[in-house]
Amino acid sequence: MSNMSLTPLFRRSIGFDRFNDLFDYAMQSETPNYPPYNIEKTADNHYRIVVATAGFSEDELSIHLENSVLSISGKPSEDDKDGNIELLHKGIARRAFKLSLRLDEHIEVQNASYEHGLLSIALQRIIPEEKMPRQIPIGTKSAQPLIETQAS
Template sequence: MRTDLDFSPYRRSTVGFDRLFSLLETGEREGFSYPPFDIVREGDDNYRVTLALAGFRPEEIEVVAQQNLLIVTGNRSEDGAPGEFLHRGIASRAFERRFQLADFVEAGEASFENGLLTIDLKRVVPEAMKPRRIKVSGRATADNRIEAPRETIREAA
């Protein structure tokens, strides 16, 4: 199955979305990588990112939020479990996962439960950037018009 997407028709008919299309194309080339994750939209301005991190402890995970970037890293320490592994299916390798965040999206609380790391995200638009309603005034009313005295108009005729 071919998964290549061609964004060139959209690039020709849009202005200012070059960064978005570049991110989509880059993400498509990267394919699926470790660790698996979900992104859920919980409302107009609320999102949740959940990463499956089986075998990790909370102290082995680091979450860093920068401007327009969320970085999750994990370094698992060796437990020195007794015995010889016949099959090792639970990943124990270090990882770094980066998420590009839209403008004004901020990371909130992070929690780790049952092998799932959950990070809450919220879009916080500054008051200066929010749309505001502007009152539209109409044409001048009869009370506000300035008229020349009638005598002046008759004398000119």
């Protein structure tokens, strides 16, 4: 695999240093593909991650959030194995997994639910008031200065 320089992309951007890491991660050939999952946008600032976890119970799944990294893991219990059953075809993968997703700084996890073998995690983008878009007024030369100095 050849190295690709993304320097031209960063010349006109400020604070987008993590994009390089995201591109590197996306281009890795060992990107996890188990379990299958969807990332859905349900409204303007609402998202949902749906993970297909067929065969797992709620007790065998865990969700952990640390440093804006959402980790979803599953570990099947060993006491489900029945020695009397001989599998002729095993098409349902029921193996341990860990899925990690990086969340944007303003994304918050709202709740999680498990139904019909699908783990759903609701997310919401909550932008603080100081980060909201605002109009910047344009002053004229005759306008009052922003900082008043004391007369000596």
